[in-house]
Amino acid sequence: GDSVTQMEGPVTLSEEAFLTINCTYTATGYPSLFWYVQYPGEGLQLLLKATKADDKGSNKGFEATYRKETTSFHLEKGSVQVSDSAVYFCALSGDNYGQNFVFGPGTRLSVLP
Amino acid sequence: DSGVTQTPKHLITATGQRVTLRCSPRSGDLSVYWYQQSLDQGLQFLIQYYNGEERAKGNILERFSAQQFPDLHSELNLSSLELGDSALYFCASSPRDGSSTDTQYFGPGTRLTVL
Numbered sequence: 001g002d003s004v005t006q007m008e009g010p011v012t013l014s015e016e017a018f019l020t021i022n023c024t025y026t027a028t029g030y031p032s033l034f035w036y037v038q039y040p041g042e043g044l045q046l047l048l049k050a051t052k053a054d055d056k057g058s059n060k061g062f063e064a065t066y067r068k069e070t071t072s073f074h075l076e077k078g079s080v081q082v083s084d085s086a087v088y089f090c091a092l093s094g095d096n097y098g099q100n101f102v103f104g105p106g107t108r109l110s111v112l113p
Numbered sequence: 114d115s116g117v118t119q120t121p122k123h124l125i126t127a128t129g130q131r132v133t134l135r136c137s138p139r140s141g142d143l144s145v146y147w148y149q150q151s152l153d154q155g156l157q158f159l160i161q162y163y164n165g166e167e168r169a170k171g172n173i174l175e176r177f178s179a180q181q182f183p184d185l186h187s188e189l190n191l192s193s194l195e196l197g198d199s200a201l202y203f204c205a206s207s208p209r210d211g212s213s214t215d216t217q218y219f220g221p222g223t224r225l226t227v228l
Contacts, residue, residue: 032214043203044219051214089156093215101217103156
């Protein structure tokens with residue numbers, strides 16, 4: 001079945017450092033890809049998404065590009081802030097009937113001042 | 114604020130008991146999804162309802178059941194509770210039937226503690 005693999009972390013960075021969280025997927029067909037963020041004590045929030053190959057999703061300084069050739073959707077941010085500390089989930093939504101979201105295990109990011 | 118509401122926020126109960134979690138989707142959304150998040154299992158999809166009908170089933174135990182009502186709100190019923198059922202339960206909603214371009218929006222969750 002479909003699956004998502006992402007680096008589990010935790011990832012610890014200093015403020016203003018460059019962030020990359022790797023995400024690769026296995027899926028049949030042409031899934032949509034998502035990044036969700038979960039701040040402490042809260043639910044998941046949609047951060048960005050891409051629905052077809054070569055699409056770039058972006059929001060709040062975060063970016064990810066849908067790379068079909070490498071089956072990847074890596075999350076990047078040029079300069080992280082303390083307020084970015086959270087758990088980040090990569091997810092896919094397949095195009096098979098009844099297929100639902102498949103989430104990666106989540107990556108905990110801590111940004112130190 | 115995603116527009117998805119869940120009640121209650123916290124629930125503490127004893128083993129063997131039964132509880133009901135409630136979810137109201139975003140206005141206009143037709144699908145509701147239930148997820149369980151625990152420390153050791155991560156985020157697990159339980160079940161999806163679309164416009165009142167069960168659409169997809171994930172790792173949902175037989176002790177658990179759900180339904181979606183005509184006004185599109187949903188309830189998740191957990192019975193014969195065990196200590197291992199302690200977790201965060203999230204509801205999400207999406208505009209359509211969960212096809213690949215549909216986007217899910219999550220509620221704040223219900224934290225269930227079974228003592």
